Amino acid sequence: MSASLGYQAARRLILGGATRMVARGMASEKEIAARMKSTAGINKITKTMKMVAASKMRGDEDRLKAGRPFQKWVDGFTPPPVLLEDFAKSLDKLPQSNLLVVITTDRGLCGGVNSSLARVMKHMVPALDKEKKDVQLFIVGDKGRATMGRPLGEFITQINSDSGTPYNFSLAAALAQDVTQIKADAVHVVFNRFRSAIAYEATVKTLYPPAALTGEPYVEYEFEPDTKTEVLDDMYEMAIATTMFTSMLESAAAEQSSRMNAMENASKNGEDLIKELSIQYNRARQSRITTELVEIISGASALES
Amino acid sequence: MLVARGIFQLAARRGVHTTRILASTAPAAADASSGDNLILNFSLPAASIYRNKPVASVVIPGLAGEYGVTKNHSPVIAELKAGVVQIVHETGQAPEKFFVSGGFALTHANSVTDIAVVEAAKLEDIDAEEVPKIYAEAMKDYNAAAEGSKEKVEAQIEVEVAKSLAGALGVALT
Numbered sequence A: 001m002s003a004s005l006g007y008q009a010a011r012r013l014i015l016g017g018a019t020r021m022v023a024r025g026m027a028s029e030k031e032i033a034a035r036m037k038s039t040a041g042i043n044k045i046t047k048t049m050k051m052v053a054a055s056k057m058r059g060d061e062d063r064l065k066a067g068r069p070f071q072k073w074v075d076g077f078t079p080p081p082v083l084l085e086d087f088a089k090s091l092d093k094l095p096q097s098n099l100l101v102v103i104t105t106d107r108g109l110c111g112g113v114n115s116s117l118a119r120v121m122k123h124m125v126p127a128l129d130k131e132k133k134d135v136q137l138f139i140v141g142d143k144g145r146a147t148m149g150r151p152l153g154e155f156i157t158q159i160n161s162d163s164g165t166p167y168n169f170s171l172a173a174a175l176a177q178d179v180t181q182i183k184a185d186a187v188h189v190v191f192n193r194f195r196s197a198i199a200y201e202a203t204v205k206t207l208y209p210p211a212a213l214t215g216e217p218y219v220e221y222e223f224e225p226d227t228k229t230e231v232l233d234d235m236y237e238m239a240i241a242t243t244m245f246t247s248m249l250e251s252a253a254a255e256q257s258s259r260m261n262a263m264e265n266a267s268k269n270g271e272d273l274i275k276e277l278s279i280q281y282n283r284a285r286q287s288r289i290t291t292e293l294v295e296i297i298s299g300a301s302a303l304e305s
Numbered sequence B: 001m002l003v004a005r006g007i008f009q010l011a012a013r014r015g016v017h018t019t020r021i022l023a024s025t026a027p028a029a030a031d032a033s034s035g036d037n038l039i040l041n042f043s044l045p046a047a048s049i050y051r052n053k054p055v056a057s058v059v060i061p062g063l064a065g066e067y068g069v070t071k072n073h074s075p076v077i078a079e080l081k082a083g084v085v086q087i088v089h090e091t092g093q094a095p096e097k098f099f100v101s102g103g104f105a106l107t108h109a110n111s112v113t114d115i116a117v118v119e120a121a122k123l124e125d126i127d128a129e130e131v132p133k134i135y136a137e138a139m140k141d142y143n144a145a146a147e148g149s150k151e152k153v154e155a156q157i158e159v160e161v162a163k164s165l166a167g168a169l170g171v172a173l174t
Helices: A007-024 A029-075 A084-089 A113-130 A142-148 A169-181 A228-304 B002-014 B130-144 B150-169
Strands: A097-103 A134-140 A156-160 A186-196 A199-207 A222-224 B038-043 B048-055 B057-062 B065-069 B076-080 B083-088 B096-100 B103-107 B112-117 B120-122
Touching: A029 A186, A029 A228, A029 B038, A029 B048, A029 B112, A084 A113, A084 A199, A097 A113, A097 A228, A113 A134, A113 A142, A113 A186, A113 A199, A113 A228, A134 A142, A134 A169, A142 A156, A156 A169, A169 A228, A186 A228, A199 A228, A222 A228, A228 B076, A228 B103, B038 B057, B038 B083, B048 B083, B057 B076, B057 B112, B065 B076, B083 B150, B096 B150, B130 B150
Parallel strands: A097 A134, A097 A186, A134 A156, A222 B076, B038 B112
Antiparallel strands: A186 A199, B038 B048, B057 B065, B057 B083, B076 B103, B083 B096, B096 B120, B103 B112
8 A cells, every 4th residue: 555655665665667768768558558458456545545434533543432421430540541652651650560441442544543563662661671570461342463473472371353343342341351361560541532533642540459559449439248358359350341432432533533534645645646647648658659650751762762 | 340240241131221321421620629529539440430529418329338428428448249339420410320330439638539449430420120030040050050150140130239239229029
C-alpha cells in the first residue's frame, strides 16, 4: 500500500522499471499502461476501504459515547489515565511486578495505531527488565502478536486475538478473569484513546489489585456485605472488566479513524502516481509516433532519391 | 461475575433492550445546588441511564440486603445481587424501578452514588408472563445438571434471578 510504503518508495516501485528503460531507450507504452491499470485497481480498493472504515467508525463512536460513562465508577478510586509517553518516562515509580495489558487490533492497514504502541513497548519493557522489575505482557489483538511477538516473546503471558467485533462486556469480563489470575503489583492497560476522527493518543490506565495495596484501603467506607476482602476482590475484577471494556471501545474507534486516514492517503498517493504515469505514457506514445513518422519519411525520401 | 452473566442470558432471551430506556432519560447537568438531593450515576456498559442526576433517594439491592441512600449517607461500597433499584426523584413521588443484574454501588462522602451494573431494565418493560416460564426452564436445567458442575452453578443463578424477578413483579411461581 502506498500509504505505508511511503510516497518515494512507492513511486520508485511502480515507475522503477519505466525509469530504467527511459535511460536505455523508450519505456514501453504497454508496460506503463499496465501499471496505470493496476494502480487504478488498487485505488478502487483503498477508496472502498476508506468508506467502510468511515461508516464503521461512526458505529464505534456511538458505542464509545454510550459506554464511556461506565468507566467513571472505576475512575472514582483509581489514578487517572496518563499518556503513554509520560508513563514511559517515569518507570522508576512502578512497583516490583507489573502486568501490561496492551490493546491492539486484529486487522492491519490501519495506519500507526499498532506500530506506535509496539515501538514504545519495545523500548519500555527491556528498560523495566534492566531495572530488575518484573514485567509481563497480556496482548489483545492479532497485530500485537505480529509486532511484539518476536522481540518481546519472553515477556508475553497471553495473547488473545480474533475475538470478533464489536467488542462487548462479556468478552471484557472473560478477559478480566484471565487478567486477575496473573499475579502482579499493578496492572496497566495500554490502549489508543479516541480523540476525534483525525486524532488518537496512546494512554495508560493503572489499577492495583487489592492484595498489593498497602495499609488499610478504603478505611472510610462501610462494606456490604462486611466481608471486606471478598468484596474488594470482586470489585477489582469488575473494575478490570470495565477498564478493558472501555479501552477496547476506544481502541476500536481509534482503529477505524486511523484506517480511514491511511486509506485516504493511499488513495491520494495512488491518484498522484496515476498522473505521473499518464505523463510518462503520453511521452512514450508521442515519441513512438515521432519515430514511426521519421521512418516513413526517411523511407519515402530514400525511394525518391 | 457469574451473576452478571446469568442476567445477561436472561435479558438476551427476553430481548429486553437497554436502548429503550434511553429514550426517556436525558443526561442532566451537574446540579451544584442539589439541596437535599444526592447525585446519582447509574450506568451499564451499553449505556448511561443517569449521569450526575440529583435524586431524593435510592434503594439499592445489596448482596446482604436492600438498603436506602439519601444525601449525606455514610460512604458505602456494596456488591449487588440481581434485584430492584428504586429511584425516588423527588420526595413524595413514586419510585422509578429498574431490575438490575449484579454489579457494584459506591456511595462517596460527597453524596455522589455510583451504581454500575451489567444489565438493567425498567420494571414496566419486563413481560411478567414470561417469568414463570423462565423459572420453569431454569429449574429444569438445574435439576438436570451434574452436581458441582459449571452448568449447575449457572442454572442456580438463573433460578435465583427468576425468583427475584418474580418477587419484583409480584408474580407467583409454582
